[in-house]
Amino acid sequence: MKEQKVSRPKARLPRGFRDRSGAEIAAERKILDTIRTVYESYGFAPLETPAFEYTDALGKFLPDVDRPNEGVFSLQDDDGQWLSLRYDHTAPLARYVAENFQFLPKPFRRYAVGPVWRNEKPGPGRFRQFTQFDADTVGSNSSTADAELLMMLADTLEALCLERGEYVVKVNNRKLLDGVLEAAFVDNSRRGTVLRAVDKLDRLGVDGVRALLGEGRKDDSGDFTKGAGLNETQIERVLTFSTPGATLDSVAPAVAGSAAGEAGLKELEAILSVVRGCGFGEERIAFDTGIVRGLDYYTGPVFEAQLTFKVKNDDGQDVVFGSVAGGGRYDDLVARFTGQTVPATGVSIGVSRLLTAMTQRGLTGSTAPLIVVLAMGDAAGSFAVACELRAAGFAAEAYVGNKKVPDQLKYADKRGAALVVMEGDDERDKGEIILKDLKAGAEVAKTVETRADWVGARAGQSIVKRANLVAEVEKLLGRT
Amino acid sequence: MKEQKVSRPKARLPRGFRDRSGAEIAAERKILDTIRTVYESYGFAPLETPAFEYTDALGKFLPDVDRPNEGVFSLQDDDGQWLSLRYDHTAPLARYVAENFQFLPKPFRRYAVGPVWRNEKPGPGRFRQFTQFDADTVGSNSSTADAELLMMLADTLEALCLERGEYVVKVNNRKLLDGVLEAAFVDNSRRGTVLRAVDKLDRLGVDGVRALLGEGRKDDSGDFTKGAGLNETQIERVLTFSTPGATLDSVAPAVAGSAAGEAGLKELEAILSVVRGCGFGEERIAFDTGIVRGLDYYTGPVFEAQLTFKVKNDDGQDVVFGSVAGGGRYDDLVARFTGQTVPATGVSIGVSRLLTAMTQRGLTGSTAPLIVVLAMGDAAGSFAVACELRAAGFAAEAYVGNKKVPDQLKYADKRGAALVVMEGDDERDKGEIILKDLKAGAEVAKTVETRADWVGARAGQSIVKRANLVAEVEKLLGRT
Numbered sequence: 001m002k003e004q005k006v007s008r009p010k011a012r013l014p015r016g017f018r019d020r021s022g023a024e025i026a027a028e029r030k031i032l033d034t035i036r037t038v039y040e041s042y043g044f045a046p047l048e049t050p051a052f053e054y055t056d057a058l059g060k061f062l063p064d065v066d067r068p069n070e071g072v073f074s075l076q077d078d079d080g081q082w083l084s085l086r087y088d089h090t091a092p093l094a095r096y097v098a099e100n101f102q103f104l105p106k107p108f109r110r111y112a113v114g115p116v117w118r119n120e121k122p123g124p125g126r127f128r129q130f131t132q133f134d135a136d137t138v139g140s141n142s143s144t145a146d147a148e149l150l151m152m153l154a155d156t157l158e159a160l161c162l163e164r165g166e167y168v169v170k171v172n173n174r175k176l177l178d179g180v181l182e183a184a185f186v187d188n189s190r191r192g193t194v195l196r197a198v199d200k201l202d203r204l205g206v207d208g209v210r211a212l213l214g215e216g217r218k219d220d221s222g223d224f225t226k227g228a229g230l231n232e233t234q235i236e237r238v239l240t241f242s243t244p245g246a247t248l249d250s251v252a253p254a255v256a257g258s259a260a261g262e263a264g265l266k267e268l269e270a271i272l273s274v275v276r277g278c279g280f281g282e283e284r285i286a287f288d289t290g291i292v293r294g295l296d297y298y299t300g301p302v303f304e305a306q307l308t309f310k311v312k313n314d315d316g317q318d319v320v321f322g323s324v325a326g327g328g329r330y331d332d333l334v335a336r337f338t339g340q341t342v343p344a345t346g347v348s349i350g351v352s353r354l355l356t357a358m359t360q361r362g363l364t365g366s367t368a369p370l371i372v373v374l375a376m377g378d379a380a381g382s383f384a385v386a387c388e389l390r391a392a393g394f395a396a397e398a399y400v401g402n403k404k405v406p407d408q409l410k411y412a413d414k415r416g417a418a419l420v421v422m423e424g425d426d427e428r429d430k431g432e433i434i435l436k437d438l439k440a441g442a443e444v445a446k447t448v449e450t451r452a453d454w455v456g457a458r459a460g461q462s463i464v465k466r467a468n469l470v471a472e473v474e475k476l477l478g479r480t
Numbered sequence: 481m482k483e484q485k486v487s488r489p490k491a492r493l494p495r496g497f498r499d500r501s502g503a504e505i506a507a508e509r510k511i512l513d514t515i516r517t518v519y520e521s522y523g524f525a526p527l528e529t530p531a532f533e534y535t536d537a538l539g540k541f542l543p544d545v546d547r548p549n550e551g552v553f554s555l556q557d558d559d560g561q562w563l564s565l566r567y568d569h570t571a572p573l574a575r576y577v578a579e580n581f582q583f584l585p586k587p588f589r590r591y592a593v594g595p596v597w598r599n600e601k602p603g604p605g606r607f608r609q610f611t612q613f614d615a616d617t618v619g620s621n622s623s624t625a626d627a628e629l630l631m632m633l634a635d636t637l638e639a640l641c642l643e644r645g646e647y648v649v650k651v652n653n654r655k656l657l658d659g660v661l662e663a664a665f666v667d668n669s670r671r672g673t674v675l676r677a678v679d680k681l682d683r684l685g686v687d688g689v690r691a692l693l694g695e696g697r698k699d700d701s702g703d704f705t706k707g708a709g710l711n712e713t714q715i716e717r718v719l720t721f722s723t724p725g726a727t728l729d730s731v732a733p734a735v736a737g738s739a740a741g742e743a744g745l746k747e748l749e750a751i752l753s754v755v756r757g758c759g760f761g762e763e764r765i766a767f768d769t770g771i772v773r774g775l776d777y778y779t780g781p782v783f784e785a786q787l788t789f790k791v792k793n794d795d796g797q798d799v800v801f802g803s804v805a806g807g808g809r810y811d812d813l814v815a816r817f818t819g820q821t822v823p824a825t826g827v828s829i830g831v832s833r834l835l836t837a838m839t840q841r842g843l844t845g846s847t848a849p850l851i852v853v854l855a856m857g858d859a860a861g862s863f864a865v866a867c868e869l870r871a872a873g874f875a876a877e878a879y880v881g882n883k884k885v886p887d888q889l890k891y892a893d894k895r896g897a898a899l900v901v902m903e904g905d906d907e908r909d910k911g912e913i914i915l916k917d918l919k920a921g922a923e924v925a926k927t928v929e930t931r932a933d934w935v936g937a938r939a940g941q942s943i944v945k946r947a948n949l950v951a952e953v954e955k956l957l958g959r960t
Contacts (some may be wrong), residue, residue, distance in 0.1 A: 009536040011578035011817040014563055017530035019576055021590075025526040041870045043850055043877025043895075046505040050497035050609050051531070051565075051595065052553075056489040073563075075555040078599075083494055083553075085531075096499055098491035105894040107881045110501075115531065119558075129530050137880055144859045145880040151863075270859075277860025278867055337491040370523055379624045379750075380757025383631075387758055390521045397523025400617055400625040401587045414585040415523075 016122025017129055027364035028131070028355050031160060032113060035133050035349060038156045039111045042148065044135050047110035049092035051117075055082035057095045059336060073119045085117040089134040090333070090346065097138050098337035107140040113351075124314075127352075136346030138334070143270035146171075146301045146329060149347045150275055153305045153325060154284045156349075161363045162307070165283060171303045172291035173268050174328075179261015180241045180254045184234040193228040198242045199292040206239060213238055246289045248272070267301055302328035303347065311360045321357050325349040369418030369477050371396040374408045376424045385421055385433070385469070392470045394477070396421075413438060418477060423466070433469055436461045437476055496602025497609055507844035508611070508835050511640060512593060515613050515829060518636045519591045522628065524615050527590035529572040531597075535562035537575045539816060553599045565597040569614040570813070570826060577618050578817035587620040593831075604794075607832075616826030618814070623750035626651075626781045626809060629827045630755055633785045633805060634764045636829075641843045642787070644763060651783045652771035653748050654808075657721065659741015660734045664717040666710060673708040678722045679772040686719060693718055726769045728752070747781055782808035783827065791840045801837050805829040849898030849957050851876040854888045856904045865901055865913070865949070872950045874957070876901075893918060898957060903946070913949055916941045917956055 013019060020028075036046075055074055073085040086092050089112040097108060113133040122128055135152065137145040150169050157167045177198075181191060197212035204212070211217035213235045216227035230238065240246075241254045248268060255261025268287060275285050291304050307321035327347030334342035358364050371394055373382045382398040389396035397415075399408050405422075412420045420436040427433055437460035464472040493499060500508075516526075535554055553565040566572050569592040577588060593613045602608055615632065617625040630649050637647040657678075661671060677692035684692070691697035693715045696707035710718065720726070721734045728748060735741025748767060755765050771784050787801035807827030814822035838844050851874055853862045862878040869876035879888050885902075892900045902914040917940035944952040 008817055008819065009534075009539065011537060011575045012534065013575075013579065014530065014532050014534055014561075015557065015559070017532055019530070019580075020528040022525045022527075025528055040848065041875045042866075043852070043875060045502045045895075047502075048500040048505055050494065050499070051597070052494050052497055052609070054489075054492065054494050057491060059489065073555060075553060077495065079495070081494075095491045095493075099493065100499075105891050106883075107891075109877070109880075117531070129532070140881045142855075142859075142880055142882045144855070144863070144878065147859075148863070148878065148880055151867075274859045274863055278863045337488055339488065368520065372523070375622075375624070379622075379627075379754045383624070383628070383754055383758045386522075395521045395523060397589070398624065398628065400589075400622055400628055401620045402622045403586075411585050411587075415525075 016120075016127055018127060023364075023367070024355070026367045027359060028351060030364060031351065031355055031358060032131075032133065034159050035156050036111070036113070038152060038159050039135050042135075042152050044109045044111040047093070047096065047112050048114070049086070049089075049096055049112070051085050051115075052083045053086055053092055053095060055084040057337075058084050058086065058091045059094075071119055073117050087118055088116050089114070089132055089348065090136070090330070093134075093136055093138070093346075094333040094336065097342065098334050101334070101338070101342075104139075106138075107145065108138045109136070110138075111135040131351040133349040133351050134346060136344060138344040139342055140345075141331070141343035143267050143301075144274055146267075146303075146345050147271045147274035149327060149345060150271070150285050150303055151278060151280055153303070153347060153349075154280060157305060157307075160354075160358060162361075166309050166361075167305060167307050168283065169285045169303060169305045170288040170291050171268065171271060171285065171301060172287070172289055173264035173301045174298050175260045175264030175267070175300060176251065176255060176289065177241065179258035179264055180237055180251075182258040182260060183255050184230075184237040186228075186230060186234055190228045190230070194230070194238060195292060197228060198238065198290075201242055201244075201290060206243070209242070210235055210239060242289050244288070244290060246287070248287060251289060264300070271301060298328035299331045300329035301345070302326075305347075305349075307357050309361070311357070321360075323350075324354045324357060368395045370415060371419045371421060371473065371477075372408070372412040372415065372417045373398045373421045373423075374405060374412075375399040375401070376405075376422060378425075378428075381423060381428065385423060388469060389421075389473060392473070394473060409436075419473065421469075421473075427463070427466075431466050432463050433466045434461065434463050435472060435476065496600075496607055498607060503844075503847065504835070506847045507839060508831060510844060511831065511835060511838060512611075512613065514639050515636055516591070516593070518632060518639050519615050522615075522632050522635075524589045524591040527573070527576065527592050528594065529566070529569075529576055529592070531565050531595075532563045533566055533572055533575060535564040537817075538564050538566065538571045539574075551599055553597050567598055568596050569594070569612055569828065570616070570810070573614075573616055573618070573826075574813040574816065577822065578814050581814070581818070581822075584619075586618075587625065588618045589616070590618075591615040611831040613829040613831055614826060616824060618824040619822055620825075621811070621823035623747050623781075624754055626747075626783075626825050627751045627754035629807060629825060630751070630765050630783055631758060631760055633783070633827060633829075634760060637785060637787075640834075640838060642841075646789050646841075647785060647787050648763065649765045649783060649785045650768040650771050651748065651751060651765065651781060652767070652769055653744035653781045654778055655740045655744030655747070655780060656731065656735060656769065659738035659744055660717055660721045660731075662738040662740060663735050664710075664714040666708075666714055670708045670710070674710070674718060675772060677708060678718065678770075681722055681724075681770060686723070689722070690715060690719060722769050724768070724770060726767070728767060731769060744780070751781060778808035779811045780809035781825070782806075785827075785829075787837050789841070791837070801840075803830075804834045804837060848875045850895060851899045851901060851953065851957075852888070852892040852895065852897045853878045853901045853903075854885060854892075855879040855881070856885075856902060858905075858908075861903060861908070865903060868949060869901075869953060872953070874953065889916075899953065901949075901953075907943070907946075911946050912943050913946045914941065914943050915952060915956065 072087050074082055077083050111134060115129050116132050117129050120128060150171055153169045181194065194213065197209050201209050208217060212225060212227050213230045214227045216225055218224045237254045241251050248265060252265060255265060291302055304323050305325040306323050309321060310318040311321050313319045325347055329345040331341055331343045333344050371389055373386045373396060375382050386396040386398040409420060417438055420438060422434040552567050554562055557563050591614060595609050596612050597609050600608060630651055633649045677689050681689050688697060692705060692707050693710050694707050696705055698704045717734050721731050728745060732745060735745060771782055784803050785805040786803050789801060790798040791801050793799045805827055809825040811821055811823045813824050851869055853866045853876060855862050866876040866878040889900060897918055900916040900918060907913055
């Protein structure tokens with residue numbers, strides 16, 4: 001018979017996606033459980049929408065014949081309709097609210113957690129699937145709804161064991177900047193350029209931004225960026241507004257005479273009044289005119305939770321960690337479907353970024369220590385030992401492979417097991433059992449080759465009465 | 481200006497998908513947490529693979545030009561490669577193991593939980609996204625690995641508060657039926673027909689299956705189904721094998737002389753020996769030749785967890801609930817990629833079916849009772865009350881809408897709140913606060929129209945000292 005050439009697929013993770021295991025999943029679960037507990041304590045209830053939405057209902061991105069996947073993952077259903085994977089939790093919420101409006105309590109308050117997908121070019125640290133944790137209040141135009149989200153964010157970060165001073169929740173209002181521009185007679189066409197200039201305050205400083213607001217700026221490489229072309233008075237108004245440390249009082253003159261600006265001020269005053277009245281001070285929730293991110297999308301208050309401690313960046317430099325959550329008021333969301341404006345406000349936590357921050361702070365907790373019971377011939381025996389340890393509340397695994405003892409020991413080491421239990425015929429006859437603390441004996445384990453060697457290597461090893469197994473394990477690992 | 485006609489998308493859930501909220505999500509979370517706790521106590525560690533795999537790596541389904549979405553949701557990446565959403569957790573596990581083989585502890589033991597997607601025609605109760613919870617041991621050919629999964633399933637069902645006798649984990653071995661057919665000289669071409677006949681034992685009884693194993697069977701409508709064409713001796717062998725209540729001893733003669741059959745018997749003996757040695761009796765884990773489901777896919781032992789209690793079906797009849805989990809040994813999984821056979825065994829719990837069963841048994845637990853603090857003018861005041869209640873461990877929400885008191889009360893009712901707290905100016909001046917138990921006053925709440933009516937409607941309502949708020953709420957709702 002002629003041998004056929006076998007064509008095999010290559011085992012490879014798709015571009016821009018990743019696998020995650022043990023410690024990272026446990027750490028993320030702890031974070032998600034903490035957020036969920038705080039959100040539920042504030043009266044937000046869970047809502048889960050499917051991964052897919054109809055592309056037209058999802059909005060923002062529409063497939064065309066040439067590039068059906070611009071920004072989102074899209075495919076055509078067998079009835080011809082286009083489906084897209086959600087790229088956030090807000091667009092599905094809008095669809096859900098519009099579809100079920102008459103049956104929902106108003107305001108409708110829900111949280112949503114789960115993966116979202118972006119069909120973008122993957123890069124270092126940029127993945128095409130990641131987890132967001134959102135909370136939104138739909139159907140209230142009251143500033144108390146915004147104030148509550150700020151307080152809830154601050155409480156969530158403390159529930160995650162961040163100390164006061166390690167985070168700050170910042171609030172701004174897009175109507176303020178609109179008001180500054182309106183009061184300064186800046187026409188609307190320059191708004192985008194002004195916005196981008198203000199957003200660079202951190203990086204370029206006041207003088208750089210001043211240049212970008214005026215004629216333009218030449219950077220170190222000699223490249224010239226055309227400015228917004230504002231006059232001196234206009235530039236001063238914008239800079240006064242944007243300077244770090246601005247207070248409601250200090251920005252008031254910059255928006256005087258603008259209806260939008262004055263409305264923005266009033267909303268911020270109402271928000272801060274609730275927040276301060278509940279005892280949330282400036283060190284937890286602060287007004288900051290520098291919050292520009294997402295300003296294009298929102299219609300009123302915008303907020304951002306920032307972690308203020310320093311971490312090493314990829315180049316080994318100390319940098320402030322920065323934003324882990326953002327949100328704001330977006331009142332035109334349901335109107336896409338129904339024509340009727342429904343006021344809404346929400347916040348989204350970037351779980352991956354938060355997880356990175358928590359891991360860098362060592363705040364992620366640990367999984368239960370694992371006990372591996374070696375297989376020594378009598379399978380039921382090792383399983384009975386594992387059963388007994390599980391009944392006492394430990395995580396215990398009877399080895400199910402068919403390797404020799406030194407290999408089993410290496411397996412336990414690779415699993416990161418805390419303890420190995422071994423009951424050979426000799427021990428069973430004497431009513432004894434061997435415990436080996438792998439933390440104490442880790443180095444030894446790597447070099448032993450035979451069972452005799454291993455039994456001889458006493459580091460972290462003890463022989464105890466079989467009847468005292470649970471008590472002896474408790475001594476070594478602590479009570480469960 | 482001419483008015484433009486606005487075209488709005490219709491807010492609608494995609495065909496075959498669904499939204500899920502409050503109680504169902506809470507119940508599912510409880511089930512997932514319970515499964516996770518048991519699986520981790522057995523030493524299984526979490527692994528999360530992305531929603532997408534390369535279509536060729538996923539296997540089984542391949543997109544073609546005409547119907548790229550046969551069975552799975554597939555789309556083409558911008559580099560031309562086809563991506564598919566996972567349709568189970570086993571295929572991604574195979575890819576992961578093949579890709580990372582040299583770095584993994586052997587055996588590799590992982591659990592995986594999350595949505596899977598099937599591009600199938602939706603129907604009543606059939607959705608295109610659902611949750612599976614899998615556990616697999618890869619790299620062990622030992623029967624202890626299979627035995628462990630059976631015990632873990634049984635322990636999981638009891639951890640979910642099912643009583644002994646309400647479930648049974650059944651085990652069979654596909655080598656047994658192969659052996660029966662081999663020993664009876666049934667040629668391989670009839671195997672599928674025999675399998676389908678045996679699978680109908682529950683529905684058609686012994687005589688119906690006997691007909692299907694022989695010449696064929698005419699059903700009540702007069703339709704004739706052609707049989708497998710076995711002779712009397714062959715039929716007797718198959719029926720002896722398939723009869724409910726068969727034991728290893730009783731089926732032994734039916735496979736005598738077949739190498740496959742004898743190997744199957746030996747594997748089952750080894751599995752049951754471990755299981756019985758650990759004290760798992762026949763009422764928890766039982767041999768059953770009737771387990772046919774998935775038999776085509778597996779290479780050895782197959783298992784299924786069944787719930788034995790009766791529930792009402794859609795027609796109001798009492799029926800046994802049946803299967804909630806299935807699995808078995810599938811040794812050729814990694815070989816697709818590497819050419820090297822890696823023995824593997826696993827089990828998958830259908831979470832939606834399990835949730836349905838648990839809900840029917842009333843075993844899903846409840847969420848924390850919600851307290852709604854009404855907005856009575858002073859926002860900071862109602863938020864401070866909610867803050868105080870949260871600090872005491874309750875779920876408390878300050879109303880953030882801007883409706884009148886009766887509407888707020890209806891809101892609380894619609895949210896299913898347990899308790900409403902109200903502090904108006906009068907109460908504040910007197911250092912008092914009103915508590916209203918909505919369970920007691922639910923009926924009244926539906927009819928009140930004004931605040932005066934409501935204050936007058938005393939059912940379940942009490943005025944307490946503001947200073948005693950937490951203590952009084954504890955009296956009504958119990959300690960947190």
